[in-house]
Amino acid sequence: MPQPVTSRRNFLKTTGCLTIGFVLLSSSELLADAPKADKLPGSLQDNPRINAWLELLPNGRARVLTGKIEIGQGIRTAVAQVAAEELNLPVEAVEVTIAETGRTPDERYTAGSASIEQSAMAIRHAAAAARQKLLELAAPVLRLKVSQLRLEPGAVVASSGRRVSVEQLLGGRQLTEEVRQPAPLKPKSQYQHVGRSVPRQDIEHMVRAEPYYVQDLRFPGMVHARVLRPPSYEARLLQFDADALRRAVPGVLQTVVDGSFVGIVAEQEYQALRAQDYGRLHTQWSAGRPLPIDKPLPELLRSLPGTVKDVASKGDFTKAPAAGALTHQASYFKPYLMHGSIGPSCAVALFEPGAQALHVWTHSQGVYPLRESLAKLLNLRSDNVHVKGVPGSGCYGHNGADDVAADAALLARAVPGRHVRLQWSRDDEHAWEPYGSAMAFDLQARVNPNTGRITHWQHELWSDTHSTRPAGSPEKLLAAQYLAQPQLPKVEDDFSGGIHRNAEPYYQFPALQVRAHAVQGPLRVSALRALGAFGNIFALESFMEELAVLARQDPYEFRLRHLTDERAKAVIRRVREMVKGQKIAENEGLGLAFARYKNTAAYCAVVAKVSVDPGTGFVRVPRIWAAIDAGEVINPDGLKNQTEGGLTQAASWTLNEEVLFNAQGITTRQWEQYPIFRFDEVPLVEVAVLDRPTEPPLGAGEAAQGPTAAALANAVFHACGKRVRHLPIRPEKLVG
Amino acid sequence: MEADLTLLVNGQQHILRLDPETPLLYVLRNNLGLNGPKFGCGLQQCGACMVLLDHIAWPSCQLPVRQTTGGVAITTLEGLTRPDGTLHPVQAAFVQEQAAQCGFCLNGMIISAVSLLKQYPQPSEEAIRNGLFRVLCRCSVHTRAIRAVQRAAASG
Numbered sequence: 001m002p003q004p005v006t007s008r009r010n011f012l013k014t015t016g017c018l019t020i021g022f023v024l025l026s027s028s029e030l031l032a033d034a035p036k037a038d039k040l041p042g043s044l045q046d047n048p049r050i051n052a053w054l055e056l057l058p059n060g061r062a063r064v065l066t067g068k069i070e071i072g073q074g075i076r077t078a079v080a081q082v083a084a085e086e087l088n089l090p091v092e093a094v095e096v097t098i099a100e101t102g103r104t105p106d107e108r109y110t111a112g113s114a115s116i117e118q119s120a121m122a123i124r125h126a127a128a129a130a131r132q133k134l135l136e137l138a139a140p141v142l143r144l145k146v147s148q149l150r151l152e153p154g155a156v157v158a159s160s161g162r163r164v165s166v167e168q169l170l171g172g173r174q175l176t177e178e179v180r181q182p183a184p185l186k187p188k189s190q191y192q193h194v195g196r197s198v199p200r201q202d203i204e205h206m207v208r209a210e211p212y213y214v215q216d217l218r219f220p221g222m223v224h225a226r227v228l229r230p231p232s233y234e235a236r237l238l239q240f241d242a243d244a245l246r247r248a249v250p251g252v253l254q255t256v257v258d259g260s261f262v263g264i265v266a267e268q269e270y271q272a273l274r275a276q277d278y279g280r281l282h283t284q285w286s287a288g289r290p291l292p293i294d295k296p297l298p299e300l301l302r303s304l305p306g307t308v309k310d311v312a313s314k315g316d317f318t319k320a321p322a323a324g325a326l327t328h329q330a331s332y333f334k335p336y337l338m339h340g341s342i343g344p345s346c347a348v349a350l351f352e353p354g355a356q357a358l359h360v361w362t363h364s365q366g367v368y369p370l371r372e373s374l375a376k377l378l379n380l381r382s383d384n385v386h387v388k389g390v391p392g393s394g395c396y397g398h399n400g401a402d403d404v405a406a407d408a409a410l411l412a413r414a415v416p417g418r419h420v421r422l423q424w425s426r427d428d429e430h431a432w433e434p435y436g437s438a439m440a441f442d443l444q445a446r447v448n449p450n451t452g453r454i455t456h457w458q459h460e461l462w463s464d465t466h467s468t469r470p471a472g473s474p475e476k477l478l479a480a481q482y483l484a485q486p487q488l489p490k491v492e493d494d495f496s497g498g499i500h501r502n503a504e505p506y507y508q509f510p511a512l513q514v515r516a517h518a519v520q521g522p523l524r525v526s527a528l529r530a531l532g533a534f535g536n537i538f539a540l541e542s543f544m545e546e547l548a549v550l551a552r553q554d555p556y557e558f559r560l561r562h563l564t565d566e567r568a569k570a571v572i573r574r575v576r577e578m579v580k581g582q583k584i585a586e587n588e589g590l591g592l593a594f595a596r597y598k599n600t601a602a603y604c605a606v607v608a609k610v611s612v613d614p615g616t617g618f619v620r621v622p623r624i625w626a627a628i629d630a631g632e633v634i635n636p637d638g639l640k641n642q643t644e645g646g647l648t649q650a651a652s653w654t655l656n657e658e659v660l661f662n663a664q665g666i667t668t669r670q671w672e673q674y675p676i677f678r679f680d681e682v683p684l685v686e687v688a689v690l691d692r693p694t695e696p697p698l699g700a701g702e703a704a705q706g707p708t709a710a711a712l713a714n715a716v717f718h719a720c721g722k723r724v725r726h727l728p729i730r731p732e733k734l735v736g
Numbered sequence: 737m738e739a740d741l742t743l744l745v746n747g748q749q750h751i752l753r754l755d756p757e758t759p760l761l762y763v764l765r766n767n768l769g770l771n772g773p774k775f776g777c778g779l780q781q782c783g784a785c786m787v788l789l790d791h792i793a794w795p796s797c798q799l800p801v802r803q804t805t806g807g808v809a810i811t812t813l814e815g816l817t818r819p820d821g822t823l824h825p826v827q828a829a830f831v832q833e834q835a836a837q838c839g840f841c842l843n844g845m846i847i848s849a850v851s852l853l854k855q856y857p858q859p860s861e862e863a864i865r866n867g868l869f870r871v872l873c874r875c876s877v878h879t880r881a882i883r884a885v886q887r888a889a890a891s892g
């Protein structure tokens with residue numbers, strides 16, 4: 001019994017998600033008497049039955065059920081490849097059903113780059129077990145040994161050609177056996193699909209404009225809703241005149257005012273939009289407590305009360321530095337960043353009054369936790385709440401998806417029997433999404449100039465949590481905090497939210513101190529791609545470069561010297577090869593950075609090339625290269641696509657982005673005020689994948705974020721001699 | 737307030753009774769059931785809602801529908817696919833280059849690229865960057881999108 005609990009806790013640590021009210025299923029007995037090495041992989045531990053993951057359909061097809069949602073990471077294709085491989089099917093013969101309560105396994109959140117490690121590995125083992133079971137069922141029928149049989153699409157076949165169909169073997173049932181270790185996995189040398197760049201089928205549906213997104217759902221009689229949010233976090237409703245609104249705007253069916261939560265439902269979308277515009281102009285709110293603006297944000301973070309955790313501590317810092325030792329210290333800062341989904345959050349909800357049942361269609365990353373949260377928010381039985389995952393616009397973490405689902409559910413209750421579609425506005429998303437936390441860092445180190453080695457390293461950081469997912473409780477849903485009987489989130493101080501992710505260097509230093517301060521900053525925050533790793537790696541790898549420069553060391557060799565893991569060294573050497581022969585003109589520079597994401601997931605080394613205009617300080621990024629090792633790769637092009645996107649997105653974060661506020665609230669409320677990279681600014685990116693087919697697959701979707709930031713800062717330094725330690729790297733920081 | 741308006745969308749004429757101030761985006765999505773143009777900002781800042789108006793790519797989110805009557809040929813992403821179901825070369829190129837993650841921006845990219853290639857059949861990389869400038873992509877598949885437009889230009 002203690003074993004699964006421990007593993008669950010470790011899982012929480014590495015994903016940075018909070019799971020409240022989690023119940024272990026029957027897997028506990030299975031694990032209790034199994035030797036540790038034979039632990040079931042991925043999410044199988046919680047759902048060990050084959051049919052939880054896999055259904056065999058007539059005509060030689062199969063359906064895979066994943067508790068993860070498609071968010072553009074290509075999970076559908078990856079799990080189809082894995083299942084097709086073990087079942088000897090063409091990839092096209094595998095359908096994929098994504099996260100839906102009551103239908104797919106409960107895999108909590110699609111987060112932490114863990115879809116392959118958790119879901120695809122569960123599906124691989126379930127499919128292998130299914131193949132074995134089908135052979136065992138066929139053996140007596142064909143009067144042959146299992147070893148004389150093989151599974152082909154739709155049938156088990158003997159070498160003589162005699163066959164029995166899967167349909168016949170199953171007689172309409174599904175395989176409900178539990179997967180046991182060791183699962184009869186196909187030898188990797190026989191792989192046909194895994195490790196190949198199988199194209200994603202869904203891209204063709206997208207270019208044909210077939211209905212695909214939650215935004216595209218249409219139901220008979222569906223109505224349209226909008227919400228009116230206060231001008232700032234703590235403003236409260238003073239006056240909203242529903243009658244005046246109805247007189248001014250046609251088509252308004254219902255208005256909902258509960259405390260300071262205000263929603264409007266209209267027959268048509270344009271009417272809902274006009275009602276929202278009218279409401280924004282004519283609704284009165286209290287001013288609320290002002291946001292703190294008297295101190296610069298880095299200073300503010302350092303001054304807030306918080307909890308301290310010593311993340312790592314070894315070696316002796318009490319002695320004064322050795323004579324001749326080089327010492328250095330520097331402070332860094334990373335601002336609040338937006339997820340910035342291109343499609344603002346959207347949800348559809350239907351309330352059935354008779355059954356007291358709620359249906360929600362959502363692009364949330366966690367349908368099961370959302371079900372629990374909504375049930376508590378609306379006082380419904382959780383099995384009366386049905387939540388179906390439908391792809392939305394890319395989210396890169398916890399954006400407004402869960403919040404808009406709660407808004408829609410609250411409004412659906414007011415127009416029972418009708419599907420309510422709630423589309424957040426751009427302003428709703430920009431001003432109310434939970435941002436990636438601001439962070440401040442102080443680093444110090446000593447270098448022995450004779451050996452070129454770092455002897456002492458200290459990293460201290462201040463940050464808000466990086467995860468406030470609803471996780472089954474209602475109070476982290478935005479609307480809950482504004483109801484007449486508000487539910488307010490408790491302050492978290494348990495460091496489970498990714499604050500010190502990658503604060504500990506992957507390099508070997510004799511003396512090391514890493515200390516994290518968990519504080520509560522002024523803005524609403526939650527998980528943004530890479531969580532604390534983005535800021536920590538930016539600081540760590542910028543500082544590494546500063547030390548290399550100080551000790552007059554080659555940046556590649558300096559890093560290699562402090563690494564012991566050959567796979568880490570291999571990505572650095574590979575990216576060095578990729579940029580060999582690059583000509584560096586005046587005002588241009590190359591910058592390197594490396595990290596192993598979470599220190600347990602994918603390895604990634606990045607080199608950026610920049611040019612800095614000496615007159616204006618304007619930074620151009622013509623190219624970025626990356627080498628990545630994510631262990632066994634299911635779909636190399638999928639991994640490349642994710643990494644390319646990570647490089648460009650992180651470059652935009654690093655050079656352009658910063659959520660701004662004044663005392664009255666958020667001021668970056670449109671793209672013009674929060675300018676992400678456009679086509680004229682984006683680099684051309686190139687990714688090399690180091691495939692390790694015999695190693696376990698490693699989460700990779702977030703691996704490029706941190707290294708990209710530091711590679712850019714380092715490149716800017718080499719281009720113009722200016723070290724920018726406060727993101728974003730804006731032109732004004734490079735002139736004068 | 738409502739009026740009868742005649743729209744020419746993807747080669748078909750539609751007579752619709754609606755508020756002439758309604759932005760074209762909502763008419764296309766809600767009255768005609770099209771999925772190509774998407775809501776991204778409603779501010780003409782992101783390009784998610786692009787349509788072709790007589791071959792010019794234009795955001796539809798703030799454009800009152802009354803301005804798109806009178807025989808203006810409106811083409812959405814759906815309208816690029818040939819009647820026999822084969823893809824337009826630009827659509828095909830985006831599939832071949834796998835130039836998408838979530839795909840929410842694809843409409844704007846493809847519509848803008850079609851408009852660009854109509855004007856400049858062999859665009860330079862810089863011209864492609866300018867042609868797609870209005871379209872934001874947060875998943876950041878830009879390198880692939882540029883390659884897709886180059887591929888479409890080479891095939892056309």
Ligand code: FES
Pocket residue numbers: 774775776777778779780781782783784785786795796797798
């Ligand atoms: S939705 Fe029209 S430009 Fe953004």
Ligand code: FES
Pocket residue numbers: 072342393394836837838839840841842872873874875876877
């Ligand atoms: S592919 Fe997601 S926004 Fe472009």
